[in-house]
Amino acid sequence: MNEDIFKARISKHLKALREKQKLSLDAASKLTGVSKAMLGQIERKESSPTVATLWKISSGLNSSFTAFFSDLNDTDGKIFPADIDIHVKTLIAYDPTVNFEMFEITLTRFHTQCSSPHKVGTIEHSVVIDGELGVQVDGEWHYLSKGETIRFEADKPHNYRAVTETVIFHNIVSYSTAMHANE
Secondary structure (H helix, E strand, O other): OHHHHHHHHHHHHHHHHHOOOOOOHHHHHHHHHOOHHHHHHHHHHOOOOHHHHHHHHHHHHHHEEEEEEHOOOOOOOOOOOOOOEEEEEEEEEEEEOOOEEEEEEEEEEOOOEEOOOOOOOOOEEEEEEEEEEEEEEEEHHHHHHHOOEEEEOOOOOEEEEEEOOOOEEEEEEEEEOOOOOOO
């Protein structure tokens, strides 16, 4: 995907969320933990957020992660120009009737992806498709091989690590309540 298209889609959704919730950049910054300057750069299409930054924004503004891409037909999963060692492909976009979304995530070059806490009640389910995955929850690492799964409460910091050079896993994010902004 073209980086300009990526920036435009993220910018559009972020602005829509702020307008819908009547939030200033400063108020959005306090809710998301992302600096006012960074939020402004994203809205002005001057910066591409990382996966971690976009998760902070979506969680803080009570939006699903896939809502930022709802109008994209992303078949290759290379949607984060700022993160070269992680590829996220949407398998199932957020659906408010079931409150979950599903991704195929590829980590390369032994990458560790740190994830901030999601909203209270959010549960993640991961299943390894290829390679070996490390998942850190509550400070403890769990190591999974092809076909193995883990389920955990994602309302605390958690990390994913490619134990092999490349790991591919499916990740289901299940929210306890419907998101307010499902564009």
